[in-house]
Amino acid sequence: xxxxxxxxxxxxxxxxxxxxxxxxxxxxxxxxxxxxxxxxxxxxxxxxxxxxxxxxxxxxxxxxxxxxxxxxxxxxxxxxxxxxxxxxxxxxxxxxxxxxxxxxxxxxxxxxxxxxxxxxxxxxxxxxxxxxxxxxxxxxxxxxxxxxxxxxxxxxxxxxxxxxxxxxxxxxxxxxxxxxxxxxxxxxxxxxxxxxxxxxxxxxxxxxxxxxxxxxxxxxxxxxxxxxxxxxxxxxxxxxxxxxxxxxxxxxxxxxxxxxxxxxxxxxxxxxxxxxxxxxxxxxxxxxxxxxxxxxxxxxxxxxxxxxxxxxxxxxxxxxxxxxxxxxxxxxxxxxxxxxxxxxxxxxxxxxxxxxxxxxxxxxxxxxxxxxxxxxxxxxxxxxxxxxxxxxxxxxxxxxxxxxxxxxxxxxxxxxxxxxxxxxxxxxxxxxxxxxxxxxxxxxxxxxxxxx
Numbered sequence: 001x002x003x004x005x006x007x008x009x010x011x012x013x014x015x016x017x018x019x020x021x022x023x024x025x026x027x028x029x030x031x032x033x034x035x036x037x038x039x040x041x042x043x044x045x046x047x048x049x050x051x052x053x054x055x056x057x058x059x060x061x062x063x064x065x066x067x068x069x070x071x072x073x074x075x076x077x078x079x080x081x082x083x084x085x086x087x088x089x090x091x092x093x094x095x096x097x098x099x100x101x102x103x104x105x106x107x108x109x110x111x112x113x114x115x116x117x118x119x120x121x122x123x124x125x126x127x128x129x130x131x132x133x134x135x136x137x138x139x140x141x142x143x144x145x146x147x148x149x150x151x152x153x154x155x156x157x158x159x160x161x162x163x164x165x166x167x168x169x170x171x172x173x174x175x176x177x178x179x180x181x182x183x184x185x186x187x188x189x190x191x192x193x194x195x196x197x198x199x200x201x202x203x204x205x206x207x208x209x210x211x212x213x214x215x216x217x218x219x220x221x222x223x224x225x226x227x228x229x230x231x232x233x234x235x236x237x238x239x240x241x242x243x244x245x246x247x248x249x250x251x252x253x254x255x256x257x258x259x260x261x262x263x264x265x266x267x268x269x270x271x272x273x274x275x276x277x278x279x280x281x282x283x284x285x286x287x288x289x290x291x292x293x294x295x296x297x298x299x300x301x302x303x304x305x306x307x308x309x310x311x312x313x314x315x316x317x318x319x320x321x322x323x324x325x326x327x328x329x330x331x332x333x334x335x336x337x338x339x340x341x342x343x344x345x346x347x348x349x350x351x352x353x354x355x356x357x358x359x360x361x362x363x364x365x366x367x368x369x370x371x372x373x374x375x376x377x378x379x380x381x382x383x384x385x386x387x388x389x390x391x392x393x394x395x396x397x398x399x400x401x402x403x404x405x406x407x408x409x410x411x412x413x414x415x416x417x418x419x420x421x422x423x424x425x426x427x428x429x430x431x432x433x434x435x436x437x438x439x440x441x442x443x444x445x446x447x448x449x450x451x452x
Contacts, residue, residue: 001175001209001216002028008051021048032177032215047213062447070436072429077414079426082137083403084301085346085416089309090427094434098441106232107161112309113235114157114296115227127229129163134222135186136253138408142260143182143219145268147189149253152274152350153299154225155197159280160295160352161234163227168194170204172221175214182219190223196274199225231290238294238314242355242381245364246298247279248374249351250330254300258347258407262340270330271350275373279352282371288363294355302346305400306353307387317384320398322391324378341412345398346405355381 004025011021025044029035035043058064080087089112096109106127107117115131133154139146151168158165172186183206194201209220250270251258259267276297283289294314298306303325307318326334328351329344337344354364361377368375387398402423406412418426 001214001218002032003210003214004028004047005051005210005213008048009055012051012055018048028215032217050213065440066444070433070440072426072433074426074429079430080403082134084299084305085401085403086399086423087402087418087426088301089305089400091430094430098434098438107234111235112313113161114299115161115163117161117163117229117232125230127161127163127232129158129161129227129229129232130224131157131227132222132224133157135220136257137220138257138261139253140218140220142256143186144189144192145256146219146253147186148192149189149256149271150221151190151193151223151225152277153252153297153348154223155193155199155227156276156297156299156350158225158227159277160297161227161229162231162284162289162295163229164284165197165199165225165227167202167226168199169202169224169226170206170221171224172204172219173207173209175209175216175218176212177215178217178219182217186219186221193274197277233292233294235294235296235310235313236315238310238316238355238381239357240316240381240383241357242293243358243361243377244318244320244379244381245354245356245361245375246325246328246378247352247354247368248275248328248330249298249349250275250333251348252350254348254407255333255336255350258340258342259336261408261410262336264336264339267332267336270332275371276350276352278371279368279373279375282367283354283364286363286367288360288367291360292354292356292364296353296355298349298351298353300348301400301404302344302348304343304346304398305404307398308400310353311385311387314381315385317382317386317388318379319382319388319390319395320379322389324376328374328376328378337407340407342407343405346401346416347407 008021011024022044025047026037026040029040029043079091081091082088099109105116105118107113109116115129117127117129120126120128131154133150135146135150155165168190170190172183174183191201209218250273252271256268256271259265296306296310311318329349334344356364365375388395389398401416402418403416406416
């Protein structure tokens with residue numbers, strides 16, 4: 001993938017002359033496209049002209065502020081955004097502040113919950129639950145898997161809030177040189193989950209990444225899903241004394257990615273199931289569902305990250321037993337993670353967590369086990385503010401790392417942690433940047449209202 005606009009801007013900023021920039025753009029075009037050098041030169045000149053046209057001094061202060069953006073001088077890669085570790089959680093708490101408006105939903109991004117929800121103002125209590133899930137970026141060359149796993153993940157987040165999915169919406173962006181077959185294959189993966197869960201696909205958007213300014217074969221995008229719930233399961237309703245149940249899991253997009261890029265492709269098949277959804281459906285149809293305080297899925301960041309987010313929102317502590325967790329991880333998946341030196345507590349497992357009183361534990365376990373799905377009590381909620389795990393060697397605290405478990409060779413090269421002093425430096429710079437965006441939002445809300 002080549003971002004011709006980004007490349008041109010960077011080269012212009014470095015002081016390179018137009019002729020040299022054009023040469024570099026021609027090389028990129030000839031690499032990806034079956035065109036003549038003359039055609040590549042014509043396109044390169046057009047790209048350069050557009051970038052140069054947009055590189056101008058702005059005298060209008062409103063337009064200048066509108067087009068400019070605050071700079072933290074920290075890249076999303078350095079901060080681990082999207083990597084479901086501490087760095088990502090930190091940024092998303094700031095994003096939640098920016099998302100807050102006068103209209104407060106029942107579940108907002110500030111809740112750090114699996115999905116958002118608003119209450120429908122009609123007869124009876126009906127909650128409209130919504131979720132947006134991005135596809136796994138490393139599954140670009142495997143679009144069926146990308147579509148399958150992103151759709152299943154989006155629906156998972158509705159189910160754990162107590163919502164029955166009623167709509168799937170698709171947003172897919174393809175590089176200019178991506179084969180159109182990728183679009184159809186991605187749709188096939190999405191439609192497979194739609195068929196298996198009896199959820200209709202209702203809308204979508206198909207675009208090119210960067211239009212004419214980005215060339216290459218990658219795809220990206222996501223799935224939005226809507227569900228309805230009569231009773232909303234919220235993380236903040238978890239109580240000290242609740243037991244934590246966990247179902248078996250074989251992972252989704254992350255595990256499929258680990259298998260592909262770790263040359264253990266046989267493991268991919270283990271991820272193709274809907275056990276999580278079957279477990280939720282069984283609970284929805286039972287009398288015991290009304291006794292459950294909360295449900296969550298073990299998603300990217302793994303138990304390390306999820307339990308910290310859950311405990312933060314519930315204002316409680318958690319103790320879990322590792323000996324109960326390990327047997328619930330699909331054996332082929334667990335063996336692969338061990339072989340690849342990947343911490344299984346830091347990756348998505350596609351497992352269901354249930355928080356409930358001790359009085360209904362046996363009923364829930366019987367119900368799930370009758371569906372042929374493993375389930376165990378793995379821990380308990382307490383009044384402390386720490387996450388602890390009982391291991392063979394004793395008790396230890398569980399912390400989310402700066403990034404999720406490094407499950408591919410590239411991620412292992414990047415690493416999972418940064419030095420504490422660097423973490424603090426980045427946090428301060430990012431806070432300033434977020435505050436500037438918050439002030440800009442307020443300014444333009446006022447400006448637009450005054451100019452109605």
